Amino acid sequence: MRKVVKYVILDILKSKIILSYTLVLFLISFSVFSLEDNTAKGLLSLLNIELFVLPLVSIIFSTIYIYNSSEFIELLVSQPLKRKSIWLSLFYGLSVSLVVSFFIASGLPVLYYEPTVTGLIMVLVGCLLSIIFVAIALLASVITRDKAKGIGMAIFLWLYFAIIFDGLVLFLLIQYADYPLEKPMMIISACNPIDLSRIVILLRLDVSALMGYTGAVFKDFFGTTKGLMTAVTVLLLWVFIPLGFSLRIFRKKDL
Numbered sequence: 001m002r003k004v005v006k007y008v009i010l011d012i013l014k015s016k017i018i019l020s021y022t023l024v025l026f027l028i029s030f031s032v033f034s035l036e037d038n039t040a041k042g043l044l045s046l047l048n049i050e051l052f053v054l055p056l057v058s059i060i061f062s063t064i065y066i067y068n069s070s071e072f073i074e075l076l077v078s079q080p081l082k083r084k085s086i087w088l089s090l091f092y093g094l095s096v097s098l099v100v101s102f103f104i105a106s107g108l109p110v111l112y113y114e115p116t117v118t119g120l121i122m123v124l125v126g127c128l129l130s131i132i133f134v135a136i137a138l139l140a141s142v143i144t145r146d147k148a149k150g151i152g153m154a155i156f157l158w159l160y161f162a163i164i165f166d167g168l169v170l171f172l173l174i175q176y177a178d179y180p181l182e183k184p185m186m187i188i189s190a191c192n193p194i195d196l197s198r199i200v201i202l203l204r205l206d207v208s209a210l211m212g213y214t215g216a217v218f219k220d221f222f223g224t225t226k227g228l229m230t231a232v233t234v235l236l237l238w239v240f241i242p243l244g245f246s247l248r249i250f251r252k253k254d255l
Contacts, residue, residue: 004076004086008093012065018101021057025105033113040205043114043122047201050106050126051194055133056158062094062137063154067147083251091138091243098130118204121228125197125235132193132238133158139246142253165192193238200231 012018028049033042076086107123140153169188189195
């Protein structure tokens with residue numbers, strides 16, 4: 001299993017796509033902080049970039065990598081190796097590679113300009129988002145053998161979490177504006193890892209006042225240590241649940 005993980009990590013880190021992604025995000029991260037006098041504004045600008053780019057790269061790259069490695073996976077399956085070990089090795093290799101890439105590209109600039117708990121939480125949330133969308137990518141790629149359908153499904157999932165979900169939430173808020181939806185909104189936010197990550201970081205940046213009464217409710221819960229641990233637990237569930245489903249399908253799938 002270690003050899004497979006090592007091979008996947010080295011193979012991905014040598015990829016021109018990952019190297020380009022790391023370099024571009026690194027330049028953007030330093031540019032954002034250099035252009036802003038206030039590091040809090042720099043974090044906000046970088047947050048908006050990361051919440052769109054990070055999930056997109058993680059889910060698309062991971063999906064394509066799984067499809068392009070189909071022959072390699074079939075070779076591993078023919079060996080005396082458990083399917084669970086093979087699938088988890090691919091997950092670990094992709095996750096470690098993308099987390100290392102994100103940490104170098106964005107984590108180091110954030111910790112350099114904002115060496116505080118807020119900066120650390122932003123880096124940790126970014127790492128979790130990378131792992132979450134790797135797990136979702138594995139689920140999308142194992143459901144169908146058609147590469148075009150798999151990549152299309154991955155793109156649609158990213159669009160749903162990044163854009164469509166917010167539109168649906170806004171529609172609900174408008175339709176039921178006369179009802180107290182502040183507490184249900186906390187549950188709804190847990191259904192989207194991108195939204196949950198955004199809320200956690202915005203509350204750490206102390207801009208909840210801009211979110212009105214809903215922001216005050218979020219701050220009362222997510223602003224506490226218990227609320228932060230709950231948010232991290234939910235984000236971890238977003239890793240384990242898609243990974244568990246994909247592993248179950250892979251173990252029974254006829255390659």
